[in-house]
Amino acid sequence: MEQGLENLRNEVFRRNPGESEFHQAVTEVFEALGPVVNRHPEYVESGILRRMCEPERQIIFRVPWVDDNGSVQINRGFRVEFNSALGPYKGGLRFHPSVYLGIIKFLGFEQIFKNALTGMPIGGGKGGSDFNPAGRSDAEIMRFCQSFMTELYRHIGEYTDVPAGDIGVGSREIGYLFGQYKRITNRFESGVLTGKGMSWGGSLVRPEATGYGAVMFADQMLRTQGQSMDGQTVIVSGSGNVALNAIAKSQQLGATAITASDSSGYVVDEAGIDLDLLREIKEVQRGRIAEYAEQRGGNARFVADGSVWDVPGTVALPSATQNELDDKAAQILIKNGLVAVAEGANMPSTQKATELFIEAGVLFGPGKAANAGGVATSALEMQQNASRDTWSFEYTHDKLEQIMTDLHDRCLETADRYGAPGNYVVGANIAGFVKVADAMLAQGVI
Incomplete structure (x- = not known):
């Protein structure tokens, strides 16, 4: 520094x-x-x-x-x-x-x-x-x-x-x-609150946007290496809104999401998480993650101790809370063949874990970039509120996808421009900082 x-x-x-x-x-x-x-x-x-x-x-x-x-x-x-x-x-x-x-x-x-x-x-x-x-x-x-x-x-x-x-x-x-x-x-x-119900000013895609956006960002990172989400094995932490929709979008793009977690432990389902069942347990029954393995049967299993990051996979989507993925977990993921991380939660990786991922050549999308889809769609909700309008799911989804693609490209281009090619942490921080700093300079001492 x-x-x-x-x-x-x-x-x-x-x-x-x-x-x-x-x-x-x-x-x-x-x-x-x-x-x-x-x-x-x-x-x-x-x-x-x-x-x-x-x-x-x-x-x-x-x-x-x-x-x-x-x-x-x-x-x-x-x-x-x-x-x-x-x-x-x-x-x-x-x-x-x-x-x-x-x-x-x-x-x-x-x-x-x-x-x-x-x-x-x-x-x-x-x-x-x-x-x-x-x-x-x-x-x-x-x-x-x-x-x-x-x-x-x-x-x-x-x-x-x-x-x-x-x-x-x-x-x-x-x-x-x-x-x-x-x-x-x-x-x-x-327009004073976003995340509202659809019948009173909410926006389609807003509930899905953070999880969807993180997977879109991961897909864009993988495409720079000639890959995509198709065929990847995805490790997801959490079982709230972000995690559920990250699983959903991963499945839509051809990946197999095999984990979910809560504070009591995690489940592994090698056949792929049954999203309908998981939604029923977490959103309707408000139950614990162990109930998924009980109701799913087959090879699905619940693990009460250890870490969800012990499970081998090629893409990690930490979607629970801050500092949930530490350097020990990062080392295990890297050893198990991890290719990419896209942070669905805010700052879920510790500073040391982030450094290890970057040193190992793992594609790493920091939360301020990878999970920006949620607030971006909130801004789209504000647009609809201001114009007294309601957009279709497809139209809003396409706007979100374009925002995430542009955001990914902006981070990558900024990293290249400032001598850190492929480093999304550098690209995201500098691109965001410069935009805000220039506005503050233009507005005087504020």
Whole structure:
């Protein structure tokens, strides 16, 4: 890392103590920026980098709500509005007990560059709460969402900040949040949230977009080597929305996805995951992954210990959560003949794992590029809301595919231009950074 960048990174660490995920995200970006700051020292001299690491606004608030037993519960809510140089803040809400300010800041910082890479006019932000929806009734989740929005509504708007879903926030939660926003503001402002239901302003392809986009990106990477997803053996982690749709798109393109996981363990199905069965268990029954092996029978098996990354495959799609794939797992995957990784989750590979993949010549699509399909389709949903229009599945899917193809090519071309051919981490970070930095320079000291 360049000395000037290292000094600035250390300053960021000092000003944001204890936020390890945010530190990791900043380090990954800074390690890629050496070539660009050497050619364009004005990015450092103007303070752009320092400003980009400081959120424009950080909102923390109390969320009181009443559970089904009549007891008052308290959670903490967050919204970090990181950068609006390209457009309104855009990024999801995460409801999970692990949420604290450092995770929201890491996600928001990543979102700046991810959103820039899509080519859409959206800035970067993120939010959420340490509320855990698991095991809660629909009524409890509704009361929590209503309380959360009672504070959040004053900070968002279709031209200001447009939240969406993330871990723990699906169509049910978005519905409750939107209903409360409408109730408080007396406006049907459909563009204020994305991930909405189709009957009230949502977009076709949005539920599939993150998982589909990651597989599209993997396919584009493989095509640079004369291969494709057709015939690949795919290792997928997670069993939420991203993982399920990554499995679906892999199968559509001729690959065999053989794994899925949750916090209790993972399943291996060498014949290929039965997606209908897995959806029934995870989305309808809200069951555990072990139930898949029980109901599937045959050679499908559940493994309670170990790691899903122990399973041999040629393409890995980490689609669960941050830092789920470490250097030990990377070494096993490489030994087992891995060809490509496309990150469906946000920063699921540790920094050391990423380095090992790149050193081994494994095609590596970082999350800010590979999983940008979700926020890209959210921006398409905003377009439809603004024009009071609804697009067909095929039309929206084609737009997503074009966005992911262009994004892949932009990363590859940028990496080549800055002396790191084939390095998608360098290409993604520099391409996203330059777009945002140039906008900030044009707008003055912001």
